[in-house]
Amino acid sequence: MTEMAGDDILTVEHLTMRFGGLVAINDLSFVAKRRAITALIGPNGAGKTTVFNCITGFYKPSEGMITLRHANGGTFLLERLSDHQVSGVAHVARTFQNIRLFAGMSVLENLLIAQHRPLMRASGYTVGGILGLKHFARAEQEAVDFAVHWLDKVGLTERADDAAGDLPYGAQRRVEIARAMCTRPTLLCLDEPAAGLNPRESHELNQLLMNIRDEEGLSILLIEHDMGVVMGISDHIVVLDYGEKISDGAPEQVRADPAVIAAYLGVEDEELGEIEKEIAT
Amino acid sequence: MTQASVTNTLNGAPGASAGTEKMAAAFKEALIAGLIALGLAFPLLTHKTVQQAEGLVLEPRWLWALIAGGVVFAGRLALRFLVWDRQITPPSMPGLVKPLAALARPLAGLRAWIGPVLLLLAVVFPFLPGADRRMLDLAILVLTYVMLGWGLNIVVGLAGLLDLGYVAFYAVGAYSFALTAQYFDLGFWTCLPIAGVLAGFWGVILGFPVLRLRGDYLAIVTLAFGEIVRIVLLNWYSFTNGPDGISGIPKPTLFGLQFKRFGENSFADYFGLEYSTLHRFIFLYFIILALALLTNYVTIRLRRLPIGRAWEALREDEVACRSLGINVTNTKLTAFAMGAMFGGFAGSFFATRQGFISPESFTFIESAIILAIVVLGGMGSQIGVAVAAVVMIGGGELVFREFDLYRMLIFGLTMVAIMVWRPRGFVAKRTPSIALGERKAISGELVREGDG
Numbered sequence: 001m002t003e004m005a006g007d008d009i010l011t012v013e014h015l016t017m018r019f020g021g022l023v024a025i026n027d028l029s030f031v032a033k034r035r036a037i038t039a040l041i042g043p044n045g046a047g048k049t050t051v052f053n054c055i056t057g058f059y060k061p062s063e064g065m066i067t068l069r070h071a072n073g074g075t076f077l078l079e080r081l082s083d084h085q086v087s088g089v090a091h092v093a094r095t096f097q098n099i100r101l102f103a104g105m106s107v108l109e110n111l112l113i114a115q116h117r118p119l120m121r122a123s124g125y126t127v128g129g130i131l132g133l134k135h136f137a138r139a140e141q142e143a144v145d146f147a148v149h150w151l152d153k154v155g156l157t158e159r160a161d162d163a164a165g166d167l168p169y170g171a172q173r174r175v176e177i178a179r180a181m182c183t184r185p186t187l188l189c190l191d192e193p194a195a196g197l198n199p200r201e202s203h204e205l206n207q208l209l210m211n212i213r214d215e216e217g218l219s220i221l222l223i224e225h226d227m228g229v230v231m232g233i234s235d236h237i238v239v240l241d242y243g244e245k246i247s248d249g250a251p252e253q254v255r256a257d258p259a260v261i262a263a264y265l266g267v268e269d270e271e272l273g274e275i276e277k278e279i280a281t
Numbered sequence: 282m283t284q285a286s287v288t289n290t291l292n293g294a295p296g297a298s299a300g301t302e303k304m305a306a307a308f309k310e311a312l313i314a315g316l317i318a319l320g321l322a323f324p325l326l327t328h329k330t331v332q333q334a335e336g337l338v339l340e341p342r343w344l345w346a347l348i349a350g351g352v353v354f355a356g357r358l359a360l361r362f363l364v365w366d367r368q369i370t371p372p373s374m375p376g377l378v379k380p381l382a383a384l385a386r387p388l389a390g391l392r393a394w395i396g397p398v399l400l401l402l403a404v405v406f407p408f409l410p411g412a413d414r415r416m417l418d419l420a421i422l423v424l425t426y427v428m429l430g431w432g433l434n435i436v437v438g439l440a441g442l443l444d445l446g447y448v449a450f451y452a453v454g455a456y457s458f459a460l461t462a463q464y465f466d467l468g469f470w471t472c473l474p475i476a477g478v479l480a481g482f483w484g485v486i487l488g489f490p491v492l493r494l495r496g497d498y499l500a501i502v503t504l505a506f507g508e509i510v511r512i513v514l515l516n517w518y519s520f521t522n523g524p525d526g527i528s529g530i531p532k533p534t535l536f537g538l539q540f541k542r543f544g545e546n547s548f549a550d551y552f553g554l555e556y557s558t559l560h561r562f563i564f565l566y567f568i569i570l571a572l573a574l575l576t577n578y579v580t581i582r583l584r585r586l587p588i589g590r591a592w593e594a595l596r597e598d599e600v601a602c603r604s605l606g607i608n609v610t611n612t613k614l615t616a617f618a619m620g621a622m623f624g625g626f627a628g629s630f631f632a633t634r635q636g637f638i639s640p641e642s643f644t645f646i647e648s649a650i651i652l653a654i655v656v657l658g659g660m661g662s663q664i665g666v667a668v669a670a671v672v673m674i675g676g677g678e679l680v681f682r683e684f685d686l687y688r689m690l691i692f693g694l695t696m697v698a699i700m701v702w703r704p705r706g707f708v709a710k711r712t713p714s715i716a717l718g719e720r721k722a723i724s725g726e727l728v729r730e731g732d733g
Contacts, residue, residue: 026458056604088606096604102597104728106713106721112587113594114605119587130582140715148717161716164725183605 008056008069009034009187009219015064017050017243024050025243028064032236033185035072037213037220039230042240043263048223049097051190051240054079055221056094057086068092070186088117093185095176097192097223103165107156107175110164111147112140114182119143150178154208170201177208187219188212194226202226214238231255239263289348301416307361315354322349325690328348391585403570407563417562421569421634423675428573430654430666431624435580437652438661439589440616441596441730443500446507447651450480450621452643454628456514459527459638469533469633473626480625481618483510488617492610507648514640529731530632532561539563540564576623577663583619585714592616593661593714597729650674657699659706660730668707 010032015235017025025047040048053059055066055078066078068090076090086092096171102110112119122139154174159167164175173193180188193209194202210233212218224230230237230251237254239247241263247254254260326345330337406412406420429451443626457476461467467475491502514521521527532540538548540561548560583589591612603609632638654673654712658665677692703709709725 058600058603082609083603084606087604088608094604096601100598100601100604101603102594104597104711105593106716106723106725108715108717109590109593109713112715113590113607116587116591116605116607123586123588130586137588144715144717157717161713161718161721163721163723163727166723179605209662272619 007034008032010038010221011065011067011069012051013056013065014065015051015054015066016062017047017054018062023243025054025213025240028240028243028245030238030245030248032219032221035213035217036218036235037209037222037233038236038238039222039224039234040238040240041224041230042246045241045242046263047243048240049191050191050243051221052094052221055086056092056189057081057083069188082177087183087185091184093180093183093187093188094129094189095173095180095191097195099169099172099176099181101164101172101176103163103263105164106161107151107167108144108147108160110175110179111150111182114179115143115146117118132199144207147182150181150216152183153211154178170197173197173201174208181212181216183274185218186219192225193222194224194229197226199228202229205229209233237259282375285457300500307358310361311354311357314357315350318353319346319350322346346555372661399664399667400574406440407566413673414559414562417559417566419675419678421562421566422678423671424566424569424573425631425634426651426654426674427667427670428569428627428630429624429651430658430670431573431576431580431663432627433651433655434619434620434661434663434666435592435623436616437582437655438666439580439584439596440592442613442616443496444503444617444620445500445645445648445652446487446503446505446510447620447624448508448643448645448647449507450484450624451628451631451647452510452514452640453480453483454625455632455643456527456627458629458632459530460521462531463527463529468531469629473629476629477622477625480628481622484618484621485614487621488614492500492613495592504645507643507645510522511640511643514643521640524639524641526641528637530636530638531634533564533633535564565634567615569634572626572630576626579623580663581646588612588615590714653696657696657706659703659708659710659725661711662706662708665706665708 008031012031013029013148015028015067016023020055028047028051030038040051042048050059054061054064057078061079064079068076068078070091078086078090078092081090087094102113105113119136119139123136148160154177156167156171156174156178159171160226164172167175173196177188177190177193180190190209194205194209199204206229209220209222214259222230222234236249236253237249238245238246239254239257239260241259246259246263247257249257323346326349327343328339328341331340352728407417407547412420429447430677432450433444433447436442436447454476457479458469458472461472461475462469487503487506491499491506494502515523517523534540535548540548547556548554548564554560580589584593591602591607592615594607595609595612595616599609602612631642635642654669655666657673658667658669673692673695677688699707705725705728711720711725711728712720712722
């Protein structure tokens with residue numbers, strides 16, 4: 001293991017995504033550091049979720065290269081992998097903007113499905129499982145223990161046997177994060193995890209994400225509109241507008257960037273100079 | 282007369298006007314329903330063809346249509362006042378709710394016993410006093426549909442893939458057995474696994490092109506596949522004997538013992554029993570019971586394995602599955618292959634039971650009936666599918682035998698009635714495959730049917 005805190009886990013180079021004539025992302029390049037929280041922000045329709053879909057294999061980018069480097073030196077070109085390989089082989093996990101839990105299944109089942117790949121291997125691709133081999137029973141118990149570990153972390157152990165669709169909204173968000181963590185990822189991509197949360201829940205989410213970064217040593221890529229979350233926990237922020245990167249840097253730096261303010265407040269380009277002056281004073 | 286009573290009540294006290302308006306609306310509604318029924322009954326019921334010396338003549342029976350209209354009118358009124366109005370105001374009878382709830386509690390305990398009791402009943406059925414040849418034959422038919430229902434349940438109920446061509450695999454199984462028996466002179470027990478494997482193989486072949494499709498499109502392609510298989514069987518005369526079918530399919534043997542009257546390997550002689558034609562039917566009954574139970578056992582096992590959970594996850598949300606590293610293609614293919622394999626087993630049993638098969642036995646209506654069993658039973662529920670098969674096939678044979686002409690009409694009516702009464706099927710609950718504590722049933726409202 002040649003793990004170094006601070007080396008690059010994800011490198012996105014010249015990423016372009018076109019849907020017919022529409023350019024959703026135009027020549028985007030950025031880097032996400034290992035054991036850090038990188039936030040991807042921008043106004044609605046800036047192309048943030050499209051970037052996510054390209055990284056997680058749901059879209060094939062028109063141009064560009066997305067490189068993922070594991071701590072042990074393994075390198076994956078994500079744009080060449082299909083969606084289930086991005087998760088199963090390259091170990092990139094994601095959540096969705098509109099929660100996509102398996103609503104009719106229990107919370108515990110949701111977390112076990114996330115461990116599908118190791119469990120499939122343990123069940124001898126179902127043959128051993130049907131015959132009832134001990135090996136599989138042991139592997140399943142381990143999987144349940146791991147799921148319970150994450151349920152403890154998100155504070156939902158007592159709801160383990162309830163249907164996922166029965167949980168309140170905030171709890172469903174946490175289950176989705178726990179489910180993503182059960183795939184044992186190296187990079188966790190969260191698409192607006194704080195959307196629809198009240199301030200208390202949002203604060204708890206911050207704690208959870210920092211805990212994941214510090215204790216599990218995970219790298220997180222985050223799309224978020226809630227500036228409290230973004231500024232509170234991000235180590236690095238990338239700002240998109242109309243599919244192009246307009247700013248990139250530490251939170252304080254991005255917050256002061258006139259281009260970012262203009263994009264968020266919707267100011268004309270000519271007025272940029274005035275705002276710059278205002279900030280300077 | 283009704284008109285008069287309505288006007289009378291309308292002129293009554295103003296306090297009762299809301300009630301009378303409701304009455305008038307109810308009568309109007311019932312009248313419209315009755316008229317529609319009358320209109321529908323007119324072409325269906327008013328004339329009957331009778332064979333007479335001078336040929337076919339029409340015998341008018343106008344009263345039938347009037348009766349049908351009257352029944353619908355009265356039924357609609359009764360529904361309005363006795364059922365629908367009460368549902369709107371349930372708190373008006375709390376006295377009734379409490380004892381009902383008290384009654385339901387021990388019933389919930391009984392639920393766990395339904396399965397074992399049904400199983401016991403199925404095992405002892407051939408030895409019950411009423412089990413004559415006709416009943417045994419019917420029981421074999423019902424069990425064949427139970428097995429087919431359980432097989433399709435893997436594809437539709439668990440994986441959420443709407444397959445309208447399931448009968449194709451049933452046909453592949455039946456023809457695999459009949460043809461291998463004919464060309465290679467093999468027996469039932471050798472051919473059974475071959476038929477299953479071949480049908481499963483066809484499941485994969487069908488699976489590949491339809492994997493990209495979802496919902497309605499998948500249904501159409503599977504429907505077409507079912508028809509293609511039937512038409513190939515019908516037209517490939519040199520190989521399948523086309524519409525003439527294949528006859529002389531070997532009967533199953535019990536460890537080499539045959540069910541015949543005399544001879545060296547006769548079952549009756551070997552055990553010193555008196556020969557009875559029933560023996561063969563009892564044997565067939567136990568074969569299909571064993572096959573059906575095998576299907577059930579494997580399905581229950583699979584549901585608790587990662588592959589079964591992945592099927593159910595696929596039904597719930599395919600996109601989320603892909604984000605969790607599940608290979609959706611392979612998972613769908615295994616579901617198709619597994620369901621097809623059990624269809625193939627059932628098909629080869631069908632061939633050996635009948636002794637004769639032709640493409641006519643594998644029409645679309647079979648697929649529709651099997652699908653109806655799965656949907657009525659409650660998608661994904663094993664016990665529900667079994668109950669639905671008994672009700673639909675057994676009930677249909679026993680009760681509606683006399684109304685042969687109206688069979689499909691009654692079939693359709695029952696379907697509509699059950700779907701209104703229990704939109705999610707008989708068993709509208711899903712039991713989780715694993716739990717930390719107690720397994721809590723999940724309401725059918727939350728469980729999705731799948732869109733692919």
